[in-house]
Amino acid sequence: MQVSIIIVNYKTKELAKDAIQSVFDKTEGINYEIIVIDNNSKDGSVEYLKNQFKDKIEVIDAGKNLGFGGGNNIGIRKAKGKYIFLLNPDTKLINNAIKILYDYMEQNEDVGACCGNLYDENMNPVLSFSMRKSTIFSYLYTKYSHIISKIGTLNKNKLYNYFNYGDKIKDVGYVSGADMFIRKSVLDKSGLFDEDIFMYGDDIDLSYRISKSGFKLKSIPQAKIIHLESKSTKNFQEKFKKSLNGEYRFYFNAYGYKTIVFFIEMQLFNIIKLVVCCVLPKKILKKIFHNAYTFNDYIEMIKNNSDEYANAKKQYMQNLKNKK
Numbered sequence: 001m002q003v004s005i006i007i008v009n010y011k012t013k014e015l016a017k018d019a020i021q022s023v024f025d026k027t028e029g030i031n032y033e034i035i036v037i038d039n040n041s042k043d044g045s046v047e048y049l050k051n052q053f054k055d056k057i058e059v060i061d062a063g064k065n066l067g068f069g070g071g072n073n074i075g076i077r078k079a080k081g082k083y084i085f086l087l088n089p090d091t092k093l094i095n096n097a098i099k100i101l102y103d104y105m106e107q108n109e110d111v112g113a114c115c116g117n118l119y120d121e122n123m124n125p126v127l128s129f130s131m132r133k134s135t136i137f138s139y140l141y142t143k144y145s146h147i148i149s150k151i152g153t154l155n156k157n158k159l160y161n162y163f164n165y166g167d168k169i170k171d172v173g174y175v176s177g178a179d180m181f182i183r184k185s186v187l188d189k190s191g192l193f194d195e196d197i198f199m200y201g202d203d204i205d206l207s208y209r210i211s212k213s214g215f216k217l218k219s220i221p222q223a224k225i226i227h228l229e230s231k232s233t234k235n236f237q238e239k240f241k242k243s244l245n246g247e248y249r250f251y252f253n254a255y256g257y258k259t260i261v262f263f264i265e266m267q268l269f270n271i272i273k274l275v276v277c278c279v280l281p282k283k284i285l286k287k288i289f290h291n292a293y294t295f296n297d298y299i300e301m302i303k304n305n306s307d308e309y310a311n312a313k314k315q316y317m318q319n320l321k322n323k324k
Contacts, residue, residue: 112215116223201246
């Protein structure tokens, strides 16, 4: 088996069906299996997908919601492929992306994981990776150089640090979990997903450990995929909290108590946006910050940031205590 495609579903059976169908429609010249992990959707997803695709796919009922990482870990342990391709249920292949990624990995044994270019339903570029490396400086540089580029008159609509606009393959800081193509043998060194990170930040954490194990991470722009982005998480405050929860757990694992730098930066950043939202029109705010929210939204975001930092710090301290 060359590639094991793993899709974690949670109440997105129609989207998952479209993602799977796109694999059958676009993939050729390669031997693969499709494993779907259902995170206890309780909406008939398991039966629905089994009926749609019969024995063409394997559907596993996790029995409970294990999150993105936990669900994928079940699939990875079950997988027979030389490579693992993690594919979000809210994606659709545009071209023979899996074969393109497979061919590249076969020719470059020093690469641990790679990803393609992601687009929205209107073929606009969306976050596909990050150039951010595993240092605090790199995090700050990547974030603010992107914002500064959008403030200027040039390149304000481009995601230079998050999307590959050229045709050249390049090194990246981490790859998106929406289409993460991994050499399975690498996971023996890096480990699987950290299941304490329920959702968001898990791809950053795994990319960090793959890189730390001595392997490169690459963006392959020739592989093209539509990503509808978090259709199973529609409330932005809920998404923001889950994102913070995952990222802070990663930061504490990687940087320990230095994580306070990220917390302070995030608080100051949200305070700045709160002040600016009282002065600038929403249209301009969206161009600079990608999203624009209300004054009350930013107040809640500041509170959520404080709460999630405190929760992650408490968990980190407990983990240290357990290791003694």
